[in-house]
Amino acid sequence: MNIAVKPVSPDRLPELLRRMPKAELHIHIEGSLEPDLIFALAQRNSVAIPYASVDELRRAYAFTNLQSFLDIYYAGASVLLHEQDFYDMARAYLARAAMDNVAHTEIFFDPQTHTARGVKMDTVINGLHCACVDAQAELNISASLILCFLRHLSETEAFETLEQALPHRDKFIGVGLDSSELGHPPEKFARVFARCRELGLHLVAHAGEEGPPAYIWTALDILKVERIDHGVQSSKDAALMQRLARDRIPLTVCPLSNLKLCVFPQLADHNIGALLEAGLVATINSDDPAYFGGYMNENFLQTFAATGLAAQHAYQLACNSFEASFIEPGAKRRYLDQVNEVFASFD
Numbered sequence: 001m002n003i004a005v006k007p008v009s010p011d012r013l014p015e016l017l018r019r020m021p022k023a024e025l026h027i028h029i030e031g032s033l034e035p036d037l038i039f040a041l042a043q044r045n046s047v048a049i050p051y052a053s054v055d056e057l058r059r060a061y062a063f064t065n066l067q068s069f070l071d072i073y074y075a076g077a078s079v080l081l082h083e084q085d086f087y088d089m090a091r092a093y094l095a096r097a098a099m100d101n102v103a104h105t106e107i108f109f110d111p112q113t114h115t116a117r118g119v120k121m122d123t124v125i126n127g128l129h130c131a132c133v134d135a136q137a138e139l140n141i142s143a144s145l146i147l148c149f150l151r152h153l154s155e156t157e158a159f160e161t162l163e164q165a166l167p168h169r170d171k172f173i174g175v176g177l178d179s180s181e182l183g184h185p186p187e188k189f190a191r192v193f194a195r196c197r198e199l200g201l202h203l204v205a206h207a208g209e210e211g212p213p214a215y216i217w218t219a220l221d222i223l224k225v226e227r228i229d230h231g232v233q234s235s236k237d238a239a240l241m242q243r244l245a246r247d248r249i250p251l252t253v254c255p256l257s258n259l260k261l262c263v264f265p266q267l268a269d270h271n272i273g274a275l276l277e278a279g280l281v282a283t284i285n286s287d288d289p290a291y292f293g294g295y296m297n298e299n300f301l302q303t304f305a306a307t308g309l310a311a312q313h314a315y316q317l318a319c320n321s322f323e324a325s326f327i328e329p330g331a332k333r334r335y336l337d338q339v340n341e342v343f344a345s346f347d
């Protein structure tokens with residue numbers, strides 16, 4: 001049930017954005033590794049990283065292009081060796097998300113980044129899963145895992161990854177597709193997604209971040225995904241916009257990531273407002289928050305400040321985030337009641 005949203009003055013809007021309950025549906029857990037945790041894990045595991053101090057590492061986070069981002073991203077991942085490391089990484093993200101009033105999160109993980117280094121699938125999934133279970137009890141945040149295939153690798157490798165993960169089928173709710181988009185269209189993974197669909201897994205895919213609207217069409221029609229990650233290029237295709245609106249296919253949009261990777265020249269140019277006005281189930285998310293300049297609330301605050309979105313957009317985004325999630329209908333209704341409560345009592 002939607003409520004009538006009262007106007008909120010610009011100086012009070014940030015407080016409303018912080019306070020409203022929200023779901024995060026596009027977060028790569030490896031992209032939440034902060035410099036101090038990388039440094040602590042490097043020391044704990046005696047892994048050599050090419051940075052002498054936390055400060056030097058932090059300065060390297062001011063990367064200037066894709067290659068310098070990837071250098072630091074892989075240096076970061078290299079310190080993750082044991083179940084406890086994966087637990088600590090997820091725990092740190094979940095604690096941070098809870099501070100932003102994220103009530104529910106669906107977390108991407110990239111097993112191939114770790115299995116390629118000789119880390120076992122069991123180590124990755126068990127560590128992440130334990131952190132999700134504990135977060136429910138200790139941080140009052142619900143969390144599920146979505147296994148992502150790296151699309152620059154082959155479909156055969158994706159099948160191998162799926163095989164390794166299936167003994168843990170109860171610990172993840174779906175599969176996704178991430179990494180470099182251009183040149184790796186969704187249809188490259190048609191057979192492995194068909195298999196995942198038979199297994200009853202939820203399906204999502206990155207599409208239309210840098211890639212063309214055609215990738216969104218094939219993600220929908222060939223992979224049969226339920227959500228599109230990013231999808232901001234859909235505004236270039238009117239028929240696609242109608243399809244997304246009609247079928248209520250959510251888009252997990254990540255404004256600060258788009259800014260950092262120059263998908264939009266400045267935040268003021270972002271099309272999140274246009275997507276909402278067109279009736280799409282658009283949501284705001286953080287993507288790789290340690291690298292792209294902020295967690296959930298920072299994405300909301302900067303986007304609203306730059307684009308002039310107002311309280312009714314905040315309400316729509318909060319409702320959309322729970323509608324777009326894979327939680328069961330009863331829980332969805334309870335979260336939406338909490339959103340309504342916050343907006344009704346805010347003044």
Ligand SMILES: [Zn+2]
Nearest residue numbers: 028178206287
């Ligand atoms: Zn992403």
